Amino acid sequence: MSGRLRSAVALTTGTAAGASAVLALLVLATVFVAVVTPRSSVAFRSRALQQIFAATPPLGRSVIATSDFVSIANAVGVQPGPQGEVAPSQLAKVGQEVARNLAWRQVPLQSRNHQWWGLTTGYSVIPGASRHAYFGSAPPRVEVLYRPQLSRYARLVAGQLPGLATLSAGGPVLPIAVTTATASRFRLRVGSELAIPGSAVLKVSGIVRPVAPDAAFWQADPGAAGATFNASRSGSYWRGAVFVGSGEFGELQAVLDTSQMTVQWQYPLALGGVGAGQAAALNDHLGNALTNGGLLTTSVQVIISVSLSCGLTGALSQFIAAEGRIGTLLALLEVSLVISGAVVLLLGCRLLAERRAGEFALMRARGAGSGQLTALAL
Numbered sequence: 001m002s003g004r005l006r007s008a009v010a011l012t013t014g015t016a017a018g019a020s021a022v023l024a025l026l027v028l029a030t031v032f033v034a035v036v037t038p039r040s041s042v043a044f045r046s047r048a049l050q051q052i053f054a055a056t057p058p059l060g061r062s063v064i065a066t067s068d069f070v071s072i073a074n075a076v077g078v079q080p081g082p083q084g085e086v087a088p089s090q091l092a093k094v095g096q097e098v099a100r101n102l103a104w105r106q107v108p109l110q111s112r113n114h115q116w117w118g119l120t121t122g123y124s125v126i127p128g129a130s131r132h133a134y135f136g137s138a139p140p141r142v143e144v145l146y147r148p149q150l151s152r153y154a155r156l157v158a159g160q161l162p163g164l165a166t167l168s169a170g171g172p173v174l175p176i177a178v179t180t181a182t183a184s185r186f187r188l189r190v191g192s193e194l195a196i197p198g199s200a201v202l203k204v205s206g207i208v209r210p211v212a213p214d215a216a217f218w219q220a221d222p223g224a225a226g227a228t229f230n231a232s233r234s235g236s237y238w239r240g241a242v243f244v245g246s247g248e249f250g251e252l253q254a255v256l257d258t259s260q261m262t263v264q265w266q267y268p269l270a271l272g273g274v275g276a277g278q279a280a281a282l283n284d285h286l287g288n289a290l291t292n293g294g295l296l297t298t299s300v301q302v303i304i305s306v307s308l309s310c311g312l313t314g315a316l317s318q319f320i321a322a323e324g325r326i327g328t329l330l331a332l333l334e335v336s337l338v339i340s341g342a343v344v345l346l347l348g349c350r351l352l353a354e355r356r357a358g359e360f361a362l363m364r365a366r367g368a369g370s371g372q373l374t375a376l377a378l
Contacts, residue, residue, distance in 0.1 A: 018174040045276035045323055052315050053271045058216040060311030062268045063107065063286075065098045065294060067306040069119065069261035075300040080258040085250040089146060091117060095265040098306065101293040106285045108270040114216060115267050118147035121252070122260025123239055124196040130187035135229070138237040140186065141192060144200070144252060145224060145243050150177065150208070153217040159190035162245035168201065172255050174206035176242040181226025183207050184238060187358035194242070200255045202242055214265055268313065276323060283316040 044228045053061065076090045102109055109115070123141040133140040147153075151161060154177075162175040178188055183204070186194075194202040210218050210225050218225040227240035240278070244252055253261075274282055286358040290313070294306040360373055 042276060049274065049276050049279055049319055050271075052319055053312075056312055057219060058214060058268065058316060059219045060214050061271060061317075062266050063102060063109075063289070063293075063308060063310045064220070065095070065265040065306045065308050067263050067304075069258050069263055071304060072225075072263055072300075072306075075296065075302045075304040077301040080253050085253045088146075088246055088249050089120070091263055092145050092148075092298075092339075094263075094296060094306075096298055097299040098265055098308075099267060101295070102267060102289050103187070105289040105293055106281075107267075107289045107293070108274070110268040110270045110281070116147065116149040116153075116267070117263065117265040118145055118220075119249075119252075120145055120221060120262050121256050124256070126194045127197065128193075128195045133186040133227075133238055134266075135143060135237050136302070138235055140227070140240065141230075142196075142239070143221075143223060143241050144174075144176070144202070144256065145221065145241050146246075146249055146252065147217070147243060148246060149217065153211050153215060154179070154208035155211055157207050157209050159178065159204070161206050161208075162243065162248060163205065164247040165251040170195070170201055172200045172251055174200050174201050174244055174248050174251060176244055177206040177208050178204055178240070178242050179224075179226055180207055180209050182223075182240045182242070185227040185238060196256075200251075204242075208243075215374040218267065220264065220266060235335075235348065265306075274279065279316060279323065280320050283313065286310055286313055286316070321347045 069086075070080060072091065072094065073084075073086045076094070077085060078084045078086045078090075083099070095115070099109065099115060118245060123143045125139055126142050127139045129140050144226060156177075159177075162177055165175070166173045167267040176194075178186070183189065188194075188204050188207075190204055190207065192204045194204075196202065212218075213225050221241060222228050223239055223241040227238050230237055230239050289310045290310060294308045295305065296304050363373060363376075
């Protein structure tokens with residue numbers, strides 16, 4: 001029997017080796033395309049998603065928590081103003097609770113070193129500013145920013161960073177830092193003063209240059225990095241921002257209008273490892289976090305919610321919708337490839353069976369079993 005099978009194998013390979021090789025190559029090519037196409041599709045979509053992330057400004061790649069200062073002050077048990085003050089540590093604890101809420105909802109956040117928070121006052125008119133800061137007869141307006149991480153995001157080029165507030169005959173004197181751009185527009189140098197009528201005197205103690213001006217730290221407020229021009233129907237004017245230090249935080253609440261103050265916490269997202277397959281999950285986690293992650297319970301005495309937003313949600317939704325449409329087309333292509341492969345295989349088997357019908361009949365007559373013939377054909 002074994003001799004007859006060896007003779008049959010030699011007969012088979014000798015008569016149809018070329019046809020078998022062509023059929024094998026065709027099947028292998030079909031399988032290769034069917035396997036490689038989905039993998040290439042996933043890699044391409046992941047690169048496209050990362051390009052979307054890269055094109056989104058840093059501010060848009062962050063979760064932003066915002067609250068008015070009075071609400072937060074009341075929630076931590078303080079009546080802001082001359083009779084009481086909120087400590088920076090209390091606002092930092094609020095920010096830490098929000099970060100925990102986001103992490104619990106599986107929002108990928110960068111490390112705490114990249115997170116920051118700050119307080120912003122309303123704009124105050126500065127009638128005694130340099131004439132270079134005026135627009136026609138309109139005096140400039142200035143807002144005061146408190147950001148504990150200023151020294152990390154700025155380099156001191158003159159003077160020193162703000163220290164403690166002092167008192168003078170004209171009222172409280174708040175040391176401030178300004179950026180080089182703001183100093184240029186308002187013609188400020190170390191020792192220059194900007195008076196807020198009836199409130200305080202802002203005295204320049206240092207001039208700083210932004211580190212990474214495109215960072216969210218500088219882009220979160222339009223006037224943080226440099227003075228901007230405000231054009232409106234009610235009047236056009238220059239406006240800028242100045243920075244105070246932690247030693248002035250209490251005095252700031254006492255001399256300026258707390259009802260115009262807002263607090264903001266920034267949480268940059270960690271998106272380097274997010275691929276196309278995780279886009280939908282990330283979008284769901286962000287949506288859940290933005291809706292429910294702002295509820296504060298442990299860092300406050302009265303339960304309160306802060307507003308959460310993220311500029312990436314719109315881009316993610318558009319990507320997921322586009323991916324769904326492309327995925328449908330790719331699914332049709334993959335199914336077509338599978339069907340084509342099956343048809344090629346079946347046709348090949350049929351042609352092989354018809355071409356070798358005589359050979360198989362001869363082997364069967366010589367005693368070969370059905371299993372042996374099937375194994376030989378395969």
